[in-house]
Amino acid sequence: MNEVAKKRPEFRNIHLLNDVRGYRMPPAAILSILHRISGVIMFVLLPFVLWMFDRSLASPQSHAELTSIFREGLWIFPGFLVKLGALVLIWAYLHHICAGLRFLWLDIDHHAVNKQTGRSSALASFAISLGLTVVLGAKLFGLY
Template identity: 70%
Template sequence: MNEVTKKRPEFRNINIFNDVRTYRLPAAGVLSILHRVSGIIMFVLLPFLLWVFDMSLRTPETFTSVTGIFRDGLWILPGFLVKLGVLVLVWAFLHHLCAGVRHLFMDVNHHAVNKEFGRKSALASFAVSLALTVVFGAKIFGLY
């Protein structure tokens, strides 16, 4: 027999104990997972955000107490941890926004969807969201 046989690619399932530590997702995969994580963070912290917004708009005294939360802290959390929590929320919003704009752009421009564009746009989304988070973080922590 003179048949040409090609070796077929082998697709293995990932072993949770051995392969997960060494498996590397592409940048677009990491962006996608963090897009979901940032959405969950925003959803979980929504009651806190609504409470802070409500308190800041009631009276001048409650506005002063809300600004005091960032200076003095909240219950057992010191002010630094409150600011860090707000920074995490800011990162979640900015990351979710940048990744969402990327997804919308890819939905509109079907011809732009390929592996190279996915990698470059994921890295650009990371860069923009992290740069904006640094700017807002400097403002939150009073660096300027």
């Protein structure tokens, strides 16, 4: 009975002001948080998306007006800021889709859920969504 008891690890809540700076979240946690943020962005900007969709399909004149907004700007926003807002929206959609497909895959194939799979699939989701965002952003800004 003289055995030294192995000390169990202590799990405590993270204090917001003191502990957050030193806490390093895994890629899967960052992906999950950004998935929620991209969902909020898509929800908040839904009226803008519907307005752009309406303007692009209503008539050739309204389509020309929409493309001129992306070139010249809208009200107080120069064209660069309009394109930057559209790029944020493109990222939100692509990230939300890639992360959502990852979550569905992990739900379906629950035997593959482990630390390494979670990390590698999160990094793959980041790479795919950011790569597609760069390609579509280059097209949006007229780089090709």
